[in-house]
Amino acid sequence: MVEKIVEINHLQKKFGKVQALEDITFDVRKGEVFGFIGPNGAGKSTTIRVLLGILRASGGSATIFGQDVWHDAVAIHGRLAYVPGDVYLWPNLTGGEVIDLLLKLNHQKHSARTDALIKQFEFDPTKKSRTYSKGNRQKVALIAALSTEADLYIFDEPTSGLDPLNEEIFQQNVLQLKQQRKSILLSSHILSEVERMCDRIGIIRQGKIIETGSLDEMRHLTRTVITVQTNEPVSELDQIDGVHNIKEDSKQTNKVSFSVDSEKIDAAMELLAAKGIVSLQSTPPTLEDLFLRYYNNDSQGVKSDAQ
Ligand SMILES: Nc1ncnc2c1ncn2[C@@H]1O[C@H](COP(=O)(O)OP(=O)(O)OP(=O)(O)O)[C@@H](O)[C@H]1O
Ligand SMILES: [Mg+2]
Structure with missing residues (x-):
């Protein structure tokens, strides 16, 4: 016990x-x-x-x-x-x-x-x-x-x-x-x-x-933000289920940032590695991210309580 x-x-x-x-x-x-x-x-x-x-x-x-x-x-x-x-x-x-x-x-x-x-x-x-x-x-x-x-x-x-x-x-x-x-x-x-x-x-x-x-x-609540520059353009990111908020850098070529569910980091990394990673920065989810995810995932209860 x-x-x-x-x-x-x-x-x-x-x-x-x-x-x-x-x-x-x-x-x-x-x-x-x-x-x-x-x-x-x-x-x-x-x-x-x-x-x-x-x-x-x-x-x-x-x-x-x-x-x-x-x-x-x-x-x-x-x-x-x-x-x-x-x-x-x-x-x-x-x-x-x-x-x-x-x-x-x-x-x-x-x-x-x-x-x-x-x-x-x-x-x-x-x-x-x-x-x-x-x-x-x-x-x-x-x-x-x-x-x-x-x-x-x-x-x-x-x-x-x-x-x-x-x-x-x-x-x-x-x-x-x-x-x-x-x-x-x-x-x-x-x-x-x-x-x-x-x-x-x-x-x-x-x-x-x-x-x-x-x-x-x-774990399903957490997302990591990744900023990456690759040799070749990465266009397939949006096909990975679990990748969100994809933003292309307007100033630098092949530079993109996105957030990814923890359990899908592997899949995202595989794709990026195939395109040749030049630089990569990963930011772990903040407490705020966790809360936001929680609210988005939750159907009713917490949202109505939080008002
Ligand atoms: N002695 C007190 N008298 C009146 N209100 C209080 C008192 N102590 C705490 N509170 C209120 O209780 C609530 C919870 O405060 P608490 O200090 O427990 O928060 P916390 O989670 O520790 O925050 P933090 O992360 O800032 O340390 C707040 O709204 C605070 O204003
Ligand atoms: Mg405190």
Whole structure:
């Protein structure tokens, strides 16, 4: 049987008249990375704050390790590590002191793993926190969380301020946690990160979960944009089912851009290769593309809800 670490059922949260969460239902299973994606203001951080027991739900239920997130918050917190999107630090402590303090608050000790993470992230722990950039503030929280022994790790847009090298280090560490059968809830705007890391994802919009499933199950929703120049003209692209929005470059010969469903990339590439590829640029689908596809594919429900 699948062990559910987080279980959320029809969760609601109202702030006065604002219904921030209307209907949130998903679960995070043992040993998986669950990606939580959605546009600004959709309710990701609010959901996470309810999970952390910082906010009290207005309806529905949420449990972690089978315990109620509000009533059993203290017990839950002993087995949980969290990194917020906006990291605020004590300005007069050094980064190293803050890391140790965060660990202590979580009943953890500075370990060899902490030192290894400081090294991996090339983080200078000797500077006062107020001098750190956004990325470095994020590193403080990430190093503390990643060196915490926990069963569930919750990251709320943890890589928004990190450069690609550090993002990669974060991702490697999360994949290691996963190998150790830890569970991870990761909210992110970066679809490539979600694609690489997550076993299953939940898409939230306007306080509602509009889709959950594995990426394979959602693959039909994604499209890649390709811009390519070839030796010979490519006229047969429109014959490939799954190729859309073909646009010819008016300035350069044999240059064309189009979008293609993920499962048809192979067929498109075969055709292009036969014409001799001079240059090729591929842009992965953005979150917006995914949403737009979702709406186009969906018959009624979501569209009418979104109005
Ligand atoms: N304390 C609060 N009081 C009133 N409204 C709030 C409060 N916190 C959040 N909201 C509202 O709840 C909704 C969801 O916000 P939330 O921060 O959860 O979004 P998000 O998905 O995390 O967005 P982002 O991607 O920008 O971080 C928004 O409409 C927001 O304005
Ligand atoms: Mg947020």
